[in-house]
Amino acid sequence: MTVAPVASHRLAGREHDLFLISPQVGRGLVVWSPAGARLRHALEEFWREVHQAHGYDVVMTPHLGRADLWGDSRQLDFHRETMFPEFEVEGAPYVVKGANCPLHMQVFRSRTRSHRDLPVRLAEISTLYRQAPAGSLKGLRYTRTISQDDSHIFCREQDVVEEIVRYFDLVRRLLHAFGFEDLRPYLGTRDERSVPGDELWERATGHLLTGLREAGLEYRHAPGGATYYAPRVGIDVVDAAGTAWPLPDLQVDYHLPRLCGVEYTGADGRRTHPVVLHRTLLGSVERFVAALLEHHGPAGLPGWLKPVHVRVLPVREEDETTARALTDSLRLDGVRVALDDRRAGLGPRGAKARADGVPLVVAVGRDEARTGRYHARHLDGRTADVDYPALVEMARRTAARPDPALGAVRPLHASAPTP
Numbered sequence: 001m002t003v004a005p006v007a008s009h010r011l012a013g014r015e016h017d018l019f020l021i022s023p024q025v026g027r028g029l030v031v032w033s034p035a036g037a038r039l040r041h042a043l044e045e046f047w048r049e050v051h052q053a054h055g056y057d058v059v060m061t062p063h064l065g066r067a068d069l070w071g072d073s074r075q076l077d078f079h080r081e082t083m084f085p086e087f088e089v090e091g092a093p094y095v096v097k098g099a100n101c102p103l104h105m106q107v108f109r110s111r112t113r114s115h116r117d118l119p120v121r122l123a124e125i126s127t128l129y130r131q132a133p134a135g136s137l138k139g140l141r142y143t144r145t146i147s148q149d150d151s152h153i154f155c156r157e158q159d160v161v162e163e164i165v166r167y168f169d170l171v172r173r174l175l176h177a178f179g180f181e182d183l184r185p186y187l188g189t190r191d192e193r194s195v196p197g198d199e200l201w202e203r204a205t206g207h208l209l210t211g212l213r214e215a216g217l218e219y220r221h222a223p224g225g226a227t228y229y230a231p232r233v234g235i236d237v238v239d240a241a242g243t244a245w246p247l248p249d250l251q252v253d254y255h256l257p258r259l260c261g262v263e264y265t266g267a268d269g270r271r272t273h274p275v276v277l278h279r280t281l282l283g284s285v286e287r288f289v290a291a292l293l294e295h296h297g298p299a300g301l302p303g304w305l306k307p308v309h310v311r312v313l314p315v316r317e318e319d320e321t322t323a324r325a326l327t328d329s330l331r332l333d334g335v336r337v338a339l340d341d342r343r344a345g346l347g348p349r350g351a352k353a354r355a356d357g358v359p360l361v362v363a364v365g366r367d368e369a370r371t372g373r374y375h376a377r378h379l380d381g382r383t384a385d386v387d388y389p390a391l392v393e394m395a396r397r398t399a400a401r402p403d404p405a406l407g408a409v410r411p412l413h414a415s416a417p418t419p
């Protein structure tokens, strides 16, 4: 029997204690349990390293702010129904953010920029809050907390296509690192609800089409699938069970920079609006984790994403002190470790560790306490008798993240100057 796709990540969330969504907290609001938070941290640390390697600057912005900020970008006109109600702070209306765009534009505007500063690539994983209808909420796939890995690339018009191609390349490399290969792009174009401006819409759409062609991507058309301010290329990522997950998303925007007064000084000395690429790679962390869980199964996640790398099992009740000391020591050495001291036989506890996909299991008994050597069992059945430093090294190898360069060709180093 196969588990229905949407049910399966929720089931994994419960069985592996990764996250909870409860009526006591509120519909669609995700709470991450310790194991889920560890998975999320590993994912986000890698995300930061990748962005650092690929020319982005990471920023951090608040989750609420003055309503005018989102008013200028017209988000309040177009998305009021999905924003949580306004509230008042010191006599001024405030909102909880449903988008980061105006905040990143504030970062850009915080200093005078010239064409030599561009492109400016700002990135952030920040939680957005959208009051999606209760009927649409589905586990981590559709939530009201959307931890979006959001970026805004401010660039000159002549650099837009190059940035688009770089983005598609990064999407392919990054998703490959997570084990996803089946990517299905679509081009979302405007409809009558979009902001006016035929010529700017055509230019933006033309850049996306050129970028798709230069990147060699096939795509389908999604008329009306644009945002209110920009055409987009969304990418459905298809998992092992054939479920499509709308994850990466790219928008080429001429309108918000004008609405929000975003400018730089061009080579001719004149103030000019940059083009802004709004883009996400993962979509939302919530949805991406759901897709990972359904693609790999919780026990089959890549090692570096696993919430626990070593599970320590005391053989008998009297071995608990030694087992606890080993657990604490591994924790101090930065290993994601857990102790299983349940009153159950070693066999069932070992089987549970294997079913959970824990990469290394160490049973601690009388000998380990006496000799300081450990019998470690890999998930694939291999065993090793090792001392403590070797055990730490094995755990670290399991946790090693992929290279954040993602296989991109490195620029040549200039040769060292001769004295």
Ligand SMILES: [Zn+2]
Pocket (backbone or CB within 6 Å): 099, 100, 101, 152, 278, 279
């Ligand atoms: Zn944006």
